[in-house]
Amino acid sequence: xxxxEMEKKIVGWAARDASGVLxxxxxxxRETGPEDVHLKVMCCGVxxxxxxxxxxxLGMSKYPMVPGHEVVGEVIEVGSGVTKFRxxxxxxxxxxxxxxxxxxxxxxxxxxxxxxxxWSYNDVYTDGNPTQGGFATxxxxxxxxxxxxxxxxxxxQAAPLLCAGVTVYSPLNHFGLKKSGLRGAILGLGGxxxxxxxxxxxxxxxxxxxxxxxxxxxxALDHLGADEYVVSSDADKMQEIADSLDYIIDxxxxxxxxxxxxSLLKVDGKLILMGVINTPLQFVSPMVMLGxxxxxxxxxxxxxxxxxxxxxxxxxxxxxxxxxxxxxxxxTAMERLEKNDVRYRFVVDVAGSKxxx
Ligand SMILES: [Zn+2]
Ligand SMILES: [Zn+2]
Numbered sequence: 001x002x003x004x005e006m007e008k009k010i011v012g013w014a015a016r017d018a019s020g021v022l023x024x025x026x027x028x029x030r031e032t033g034p035e036d037v038h039l040k041v042m043c044c045g046v047x048x049x050x051x052x053x054x055x056x057x058l059g060m061s062k063y064p065m066v067p068g069h070e071v072v073g074e075v076i077e078v079g080s081g082v083t084k085f086r087x088x089x090x091x092x093x094x095x096x097x098x099x100x101x102x103x104x105x106x107x108x109x110x111x112x113x114x115x116x117x118x119w120s121y122n123d124v125y126t127d128g129n130p131t132q133g134g135f136a137t138x139x140x141x142x143x144x145x146x147x148x149x150x151x152x153x154x155x156x157q158a159a160p161l162l163c164a165g166v167t168v169y170s171p172l173n174h175f176g177l178k179k180s181g182l183r184g185a186i187l188g189l190g191g192x193x194x195x196x197x198x199x200x201x202x203x204x205x206x207x208x209x210x211x212x213x214x215x216x217x218x219x220a221l222d223h224l225g226a227d228e229y230v231v232s233s234d235a236d237k238m239q240e241i242a243d244s245l246d247y248i249i250d251x252x253x254x255x256x257x258x259x260x261x262x263s264l265l266k267v268d269g270k271l272i273l274m275g276v277i278n279t280p281l282q283f284v285s286p287m288v289m290l291g292x293x294x295x296x297x298x299x300x301x302x303x304x305x306x307x308x309x310x311x312x313x314x315x316x317x318x319x320x321x322x323x324x325x326x327x328x329x330x331x332t333a334m335e336r337l338e339k340n341d342v343r344y345r346f347v348v349d350v351a352g353s354k355x356x357x
Contacts, residue, residue: 011355012066012136013327020054022135022330024355025064029140030127034081037146039091043324044134045070045159046346048191048253051338053122061122062130068348069095069120070162071134072155082143090149092310094162095120095300097131097145111144112170112300135327135348137355147306150314160195160320160345161313163300168196168249169309170301171272172203177247180204185241185264186226188251189216192274194321194344196249197224199309202316208241210248210261219343223321232260243291245269255279258295262287273297320345327353 014025032038050067052058071093075085085091098118099106105113118125121133132139149158172178185208186196193209197220200207208228209220220226230237238260245264253275261271262283273281273295288295301309312318321344325333333346 008140010137012132013330013355014064014066014132014135015054015061016063018054018056018061020051020056020334022054022067022334025066027064027066027132029138030125030129032077032079032140033142034079035142035144036079036140037075037082037085037091037143038077038138038140039071039073039093039146040076040138041068041071041073041134041136041350042090042155043072043159043350044068044348045163045322046330046333046337046348047163048337049163051334054334065122065130066132066134066136067121068134068136069093070159070164070347071120071139072149072159072162073134073139076138078143084143085146085148090155092147092149092158092162092306093120093134093139093141093145094147094166094303094306097141098126099144109304110302112302135330135350137350145303147303147310150310153310153314156322156324156347156349157320158310159347160191160322161310162306164191164195164345165199165313165320166301166306166309167192167274167298168199169312170305171249171274171296171298172200172247173301173305173308174298175247175270175272175296177205177270178203182206182246183244184208185210185230185245185248185261186251187211187232187248187261188253188275189220189224190251190340191345193249193251194224196251197226198318198320199313200249201225202312202318208245238264247272249274251275253277255281258283259287262293262295265291265293267291268293270294270296322347324349327355 008029013022075089099111099114100116183206209226247270
């Protein structure tokens with residue numbers, strides 16, 4: 001056995017079945033190909049999607065599964081065709097690690113909409129091996145799916161931007177909403193919603209957080225810097241803000257009526273859906289006709305947008321609200337995340353967890 005082969009044996013924390021319980025798991029990484037970047041993982045954010053994947057909520061999980069798609073690491077080695085990165089660079093890897101490279105979305109640099117995209121974990125790579133995520137000591141990733149973390153941005157701060165951050169940045173950017181003076185609302189204050197408030201505020205928007213209860217009022221107004229907080233059952237308040245919004249970012253992941261929110265939009269306003277809801281949603285057509293309103297959706301963001309978003313967050317000095325934990329706390333962290341018992345994002349200090357010792 002050559003030494004190179006030895007070097008690619010790594011340790012990750014994997015789920016073995018739909019219980020979703022994570023435990024140490026040893027596996028091998030592929031050789032660093034000409035287009036590949038071999039990285040040592042520094043830290044990795046914990047996304048709500050990770051829970052659905054490890055617990056097989058979508059019925060497509062394969063085990064053992066090492067989750068994690070908000071990965072920040074340090075480059076150890078690059079392939080001969082890699083010019084953008086070199087050993088020592090701090091880089092990020094997000095939700096996808098592959099795409100076909102020649103379909104319409106790929107040619108338009110929106111590879112997140114490629115039908116052949118390859119997920120960072122719980123997927124099969126082009127070599128036939130399963131992809132494994134960032135809850136591990138190292139990864140090998142094609143250079144196209146690697147971004148440079150801006151100098152001076154803390155790795156644990158950067159991690160949640162790689163999924164939650166770009167997920168809200170992308171539609172604001174794409175729909176021409178990245179300009180100051182707009183009025184927007186965020187529905188649901190989870191990992192994506194909290195980032196939505198911060199990014200939209202950094203773009204100079206007036207932001208209303210709309211929630212089902214008063215529980216997060218202080219958090220939204222005092223900590224995140226939202227301008228207004230409205231409880232959705234408060235009919236008077238909802239009436240007060242009718243016809244006032246340019247857009248609503250709807251992160252609620254369960255069935256909810258759309259009409260109360262559509263009525264808040266002004267002419268040409270957009271309701272942007274981001275929660276995965278498997279129940280059909282309902283509205284009557286005049287709700288969108290009278291006001292030329294749109295209901296649309298958006299999904300993560302491209303590598304190009306990820307780069308732009310990181311620079312934007314660096315310029316605006318934007319920070320994520322995180323709780324840093326070690327890997328041996330991950331099962332508790334997942335339980336707490338499931339109960340929404342976290343201030344937005346857990347980030348696992350992977351390097352500090354010394355997984356291979
Ligand atoms: Zn995610
Ligand atoms: Zn493609």
